[in-house]
Structures are given as structure tokens and as C-alpha cells.
Amino acid sequence: MTDAPILSVDDVQVAFPVGGLMKRSAILGVAGVSFSVRPGETFALVGESGSGKTTLARAINGLQAISRGTITFDGDRIDNLNKAQMKAVRKRMSMMFQDPVGSLSPRMTVGDLVTEPFRIHGAEGRDLRAEAARLLTLVGLPADFATRYPHQLSGGQARRVGVARAIALDPALIIADEPTAGLDVSVQGEVLNLLNDLRERLGLAMVIITHNLHVVHHVADRTAVMYLGRFVEIGETEEMFANPHHPYTAALLSANPEPDPDKVHDRITLPAEVPSLLARPEGCEFHTRCPWGKEKCRVEAPPPGDVACHFPLEPGADPPITEPAL
Numbered sequence: 001m002t003d004a005p006i007l008s009v010d011d012v013q014v015a016f017p018v019g020g021l022m023k024r025s026a027i028l029g030v031a032g033v034s035f036s037v038r039p040g041e042t043f044a045l046v047g048e049s050g051s052g053k054t055t056l057a058r059a060i061n062g063l064q065a066i067s068r069g070t071i072t073f074d075g076d077r078i079d080n081l082n083k084a085q086m087k088a089v090r091k092r093m094s095m096m097f098q099d100p101v102g103s104l105s106p107r108m109t110v111g112d113l114v115t116e117p118f119r120i121h122g123a124e125g126r127d128l129r130a131e132a133a134r135l136l137t138l139v140g141l142p143a144d145f146a147t148r149y150p151h152q153l154s155g156g157q158a159r160r161v162g163v164a165r166a167i168a169l170d171p172a173l174i175i176a177d178e179p180t181a182g183l184d185v186s187v188q189g190e191v192l193n194l195l196n197d198l199r200e201r202l203g204l205a206m207v208i209i210t211h212n213l214h215v216v217h218h219v220a221d222r223t224a225v226m227y228l229g230r231f232v233e234i235g236e237t238e239e240m241f242a243n244p245h246h247p248y249t250a251a252l253l254s255a256n257p258e259p260d261p262d263k264v265h266d267r268i269t270l271p272a273e274v275p276s277l278l279a280r281p282e283g284c285e286f287h288t289r290c291p292w293g294k295e296k297c298r299v300e301a302p303p304p305g306d307v308a309c310h311f312p313l314e315p316g317a318d319p320p321i322t323e324p325a326l
């Protein structure tokens with residue numbers, strides 16, 4: 001692992017316009033986030049539905065304009081590129097989209113699907129049949145799957161085809177949006193192992209996006225937890241799991257306890273209601289759901305830092321206050 005990041009996201013914001021022509025305003029799908037990923041590293045973005053994970057991924061991939069901040073890939077700014085320039089970037093930064101089967105064209109064979117990146121990027125000179133066999137083998141599928149169609153694949157096989165497409169052009173970074181969604185637990189593990197294995201063999205960096213913190217435990221070096229378009233906690237995954245500092249991280253972890261009988265998790269139940277992006281809470285934006293919330297949290301935004309909380313949890317913290325400070 002070298003120190004120079006392959007990807008740097010600095011204070012990135014994505015604003016979506018709302019309202020009609022007369023009453024224009026904007027909501028922030030991503031509200032100013034910063035992180036970097038080094039070559040060979042796996043970085044995870046975790047958070048509930050609507051927290052802004054996909055919007056951030058689309059912004060990095062140039063599919064969504066940003067309204068503030070900068071994005072740097074392999075030393076170059078990429079947030080201000082035109083279509084042709086961004087296409088060149090996508091040779092080295094590939095995106096696996098959220099819906100595994102739906103993102104594969106039903107009328108293309110697996111062989112055509114995995115070699116499509118070569119056609120898109122004008123590399124037809126290659127022996128595409130040999131490339132298809134090579135890529136399918138890399139992702140653990142028989143080479144003769146090249147003649148199959150997406151509807152003939154299981155969910156896990158479709159995901160492997162998605163991975164083969166993502167690695168076709170030998171990228172430096174893969175962004176995988178919910179790579180295990182909709183798969184059986186055992187198949188989820190297989191797909192994560194495959195991604196991890198390829199990262200090591202090909203020296204890739206990865207950004208993995210998921211709802212489920214436990215999906216990332218064994219594959220992500222560092223993790224950021226998103227809430228309402230912001231990072232509430234960012235840090236080393238192992239350390240975060242052993243000792244979550246933000247109440248939201250602790251709640252996500254306790255909502256999905258690991259099957260470890262030695263670990264006693266007090267279940268932390270959050271009020272279900274996620275605030276609307278149209279009406280962000282004052283003070284700490286998490287205070288309306290925080291089991292530990294105090295008066296200060298209602299009025300004052302937490303200071304910037306790796307844990308966006310006035311009262312970060314420490315090991316052996318007091319149990320939650322049952323009624324959140326609404």
C-alpha cells in the first residue's frame with residue numbers, strides 16, 4: 001500500500017433542486033463529505049436507505065454533478081470533466097450498480113456482457129472470446145458460461161458477471177453499490193470473498209456500499225457511516241466495530257448483532273422516523289433519534305471531526321436514556 005491516495009473526496013456536496021420555478025430551493029443528498037482511498041485499500045460506505053450512499057458513488061463516477069467540493073482520482077481533478085474525459089476516467093474506475101440482474105442487458109450473452117467494456121472503450125483489437133474466458137475464470141465461473149443469457153444465471157452468478165465486467169479493463173478502483181443485496185447469506189460471503197481476493201491479486205482499491213455493517217467487517221479496512229448525507233463516523237473498521245463512538249454507529253451495530261455468544265450487545269432501538277432532507281433537524285441532525293441526546297445536541301451542531309457527536313460513546317458508557325431528547 002502506498003501513501004498517495006487513488007481517490008480523494010474533499011468536502012463534496014450534491015444539491016438536488018426542489019420546488020417550482022417560482023420557489024426554487026435545494027435539498028442536499030450529500031452534505032459535505034471527505035475521505036480518501038489508497039491503492040489496495042477497501043473503504044466502506046454504510047448507512048440506512050436514503051442516507052446518500054448511491055448519490056455519492058454517482059458523483060464520484062461523474063454521473064451526478066456536485067455543487068461543492070473536489071474529487072481527485074489518481075492525482076487528477078475529475079469533478080469538472082466533460083463527457084469524453086470522464087469516459088477515459090471510467091476505464092480505470094469502474095462502477096458496479098445496485099441491481100445485480102437488472103443491470104445486465106437480458107438479450108446479451110454473458111460473453112458479450114463481460115467484454116462490452118472493451119467495445120465501449122474501443123479495444124476491439126483484442127481476442128474477445130479469449131478475454132471472456134479469462135474474465136469468467138477470474139471470477140470463478142466456467143468459461144462456457146459465455147454462451148448463456150442473464151435469465152439463466154443465479155443471483156450469485158449474475159453478481160460474478162457484474163464483477164467480471166468491472167475488472168475487464170484492469171481498473172485501479174471499483175465502486176460496488178450493494179454488491180451483496182438480494183443474495184443468500186452464504187452467497188453474500190462468496191461474493192465478498194471474490195472481491196477481496198481480486199483486490200489482493202489485482203492490487204485494486206475498492207469502495208463498497210452497503211446497508212449492513214457486518215457485510216463490511218471482514219473486507220473493509222476503513223468505514224464511513226452516513227446519515228442524512230453526512231459522515232457521522234469514519235475510521236478503521238476493526239476499531240469501529242470494537243468500539244463505536246457515534247450513537248448511530250452503535251445503533252446500526254446493535255440492530256444487526258454478530259453471531260458471537262461472547263459478545264453481549266444491548267440492543268439499541270432507534271425511533272424509526274428518519275428526518276426529511278427538506279427539514280433537517282437543528283443542532284445535531286441525529287438528536288431526534290439519539291438515545292443519549294442532551295439539551296446541547298438540540299441547539300448546537302457537533303464540531304467537525306471523525307466522530308460527529310458532542311458526547312461520543314466510550315467503552316462502558318452509560319446505557320441509553322430511554323426517551324430520546326425530541
Ligand SMILES: Nc1ncnc2c1ncn2[C@@H]1O[C@H](COP(=O)(O)OP(=O)(O)OP(=O)(O)O)[C@@H](O)[C@H]1O
Pocket residue numbers: 016028029047048049050051052053054055056211277
Ligand atoms: N435525482 C434526485 N432528485 C432528488 N432527490 C434525489 C435524487 N436522487 C436521490 N435523491 C434523494 O437523495 C437522498 C439519498 O438517496 P440515495 O439513493 O443516495 O440513498 P442511498 O443511501 O443510496 O439509499 P439506498 O440504501 O436505499 O440505496 C434520498 O433522500 C433521495 O430521495
Ligand SMILES: [Mg+2]
Pocket residue numbers: 053054055098177
Ligand atoms: Mg443506494
